[in-house]
Amino acid sequence: MINKKQLLTLSFLLLSFIIKAQNADSLMIRKIYNEVLTKSECYQNLAYLCSNIGGRLSGSPEAAKAVDWGKAVMEGLKLDRVELQPVTVPHWVRGNKEQAFIINTKTGAKLETQICALGGSVATPIDGIEAEVIEVMNFEELEKLGAEKIKGKIVFYNRPMEPTHIHTFNAYGKAVNQRWAGAMNASKYGALATVTRSMGLKIDKFPHTGSMSYIDSLPKIPAVAISTEGAEALSALIRSNKTARVFIKTNCQTLPDAQSYNVIGEFKGSEQPNEYILVGGHLDAWDNGSGAHDDGAGCVQSMEVIRIFKAIGYQPKHSIRVVLFMNEENGLRGGKEYARQAKLKKETHIAAIESDAGGFSPRGFSFEAPKWFMNSVQNYKPLLLPYDLYDFDGKGGGPDITPLVEQGIPTAELIPDSQRYFDYHHTADDTFDKVNKRELELGAAAMAALIYLIDNTEFH
């Protein structure tokens, strides 16, 4: 047995050791930030992706170019292994630009308005659809109206995102069922089509696309999003003209599934090369914009993590795997296939981290992770607070890595400030010039810092 003095000495040594380790961690995190804030390549990479490739929906030639680009950037980073993981993806195309008019049946006035087809929607007949429009705020109202009032009409879902949520993703979560399930619900009652208010807080002319779904047993009706400005105008018209009509014409179609790929790069670990820490974003992006914030930002930040480690000479203990997922927007096939392969190959993942909430100033990370992992996250807090990372309370680890959760893998998502995200999300305005270089870099640094800490944690 040790005596009191020995115990004291031991405690002192242990404490010194902990302080030294924390000090070394803090110096390494400082190095990470210095590197990214002075020599990052993520901003130029994003410029290339947005300007030379642009929107890149699954199955499109642009998505194929983006795969080649991701592979080339990773090869440029001299990774130990770069792989294209085959994924079969849906292939929906928008076709020619949509057209829409709001029609006042009292005056005969036709007002052109901005719409776009929702991803996965069927098209209208070639001459479009014109019908009386009926406004509802939710599915309960729809159900109350029933087939008698709905049949033969166009259903207009107009419940706004609630501005009182501090985090805009919460407002999105409470409104997005109108987009996702609007058509299938309206179809039950014989509606001809649906027009959904865009998922944005700002009142402007940009329609926001996004995915939607059908039920096989019900007729598939065309579904479009209308800009928030258009939604306000339509709602105002309906108040004064109960029989107001809407004309929409869309030209989209679903082609046969296509071959595509997740792009995977690996920086081999020195101690546990067969244990992985994953960092990623999704490579596909809606066709109407350039996919700058959603999710070009996440892709270039994930690759930047590796660039930083190499530049500062940090050799990770575990292998770091960068994954640029395909098809997050309309199918999540890339995320699902990655998880399926990981299970099949019995791969060990220490953790998976995604950036898919925009290239804005980071505030922290949200997690979907077991308690043993979250215990260690508590210890990271004082090391990350100097970098304005304080929020670790959110739930969820990012869409593409969610399929890994059922394998017990800890997942995390970068949480940037969310105020501006839905100004651009799924619109033609999600372009490179909306991204601030430093904000983008700080996101990459935050992920690198978290991965560094995870790489150096003995989990119990």
Place this chain on the structure above:
Amino acid sequence: MINKKQLLTLSFLLLSFIIKAQNADSLMIRKIYNEVLTKSECYQNLAYLCSNIGGRLSGSPEAAKAVDWGKAVMEGLKLDRVELQPVTVPHWVRGNKEQAFIINTKTGAKLETQICALGGSVATPIDGIEAEVIEVMNFEELEKLGAEKIKGKIVFYNRPMEPTHIHTFNAYGKAVNQRWAGAMNASKYGALATVTRSMGLKIDKFPHTGSMSYIDSLPKIPAVAISTEGAEALSALIRSNKTARVFIKTNCQTLPDAQSYNVIGEFKGSEQPNEYILVGGHLDAWDNGSGAHDDGAGCVQSMEVIRIFKAIGYQPKHSIRVVLFMNEENGLRGGKEYARQAKLKKETHIAAIESDAGGFSPRGFSFEAPKWFMNSVQNYKPLLLPYDLYDFDGKGGGPDITPLVEQGIPTAELIPDSQRYFDYHHTADDTFDKVNKRELELGAAAMAALIYLIDNTEFH
């Protein structure tokens, strides 16, 4: 003496009371945020100020218009008292647009570049100044070169803001002496003029103006800022052409001091009407932009605080005083005069809060305040964290209220995310479209919440 049981009951009652009070506070703060995020007027007010008045440097007709506008907005809020507090201000005018060329003496090539006169600078002679240029990074280098190398030349200060600072204001603080004291230091050694790299982190074409100063005993030489892109180009030229020259022509002048005003509005307190909580920003803004972030944002946010209180029916115990200060940018005469009058009239200020760091997503407050005040601030933290306000560690209470510090008055400044601020600061690009409505509103709500808490604190 009370027995154990009584003590327990008392403790329980006290605890219930504290919890109830915290609960009431938390509900009131929620009300504040709901109000501003759904019905704010600050964004429209800022639109008017920026679009219909624009840049408004002290002494200008636009500054006079801004005073009238501030008074009118406050009168519209039905305040108990609106006052124009006279302030005599400097009156510097830019005159016609500046001109500048970078001249390669080997090839004779002349490259036009973007500059602007610094506020307070004298003009060049009517034909401009052309001279050999000498690049320095700091005053130490300047001193080493001495009169022998400097005399008859144009000094080019080119020390960039350091991108490794996480908070950009720290980078600004370490670079801005080149702008403020560049001319007086170069004048010692016989320089003809100074060209200072713009105080911005982004590489672009916008020159950043800002205040500068002379020493009476030394010749006053013209001082300009060059855009960061121009600074990079000039520095590159000097590397290959040691005798490179610069031509600058500026047309500014200092007119006699002018009469102007701080705009003060008061919402009378119900319990301590003669004790004030001040909230403010500065009304003047550089002439080259619209003063949207600097500091139209702070003005409209401060007035919004009162609008929120009235709209939600909150009657403050202490009087809330909104102050739109004049002349922060080139003299701080408004802030100084306000403090002088407050002292003269022996007014009691509980606290003073300023917003002058842009209309970006708030992260917290910095303080220059006595310990007894900061002790209470600790108690506010859990109530503000749900609104993403976590940073209360910074130092400083805002420029216009700093003159109140010597009277022992606690001061605070709203701390928004700082990443984008110096992209716009003092440039032609500081315009309304760079402000996000929700970010602006969250800043107003943060100030209202802090003021509500201060109003309800018994300070010891």
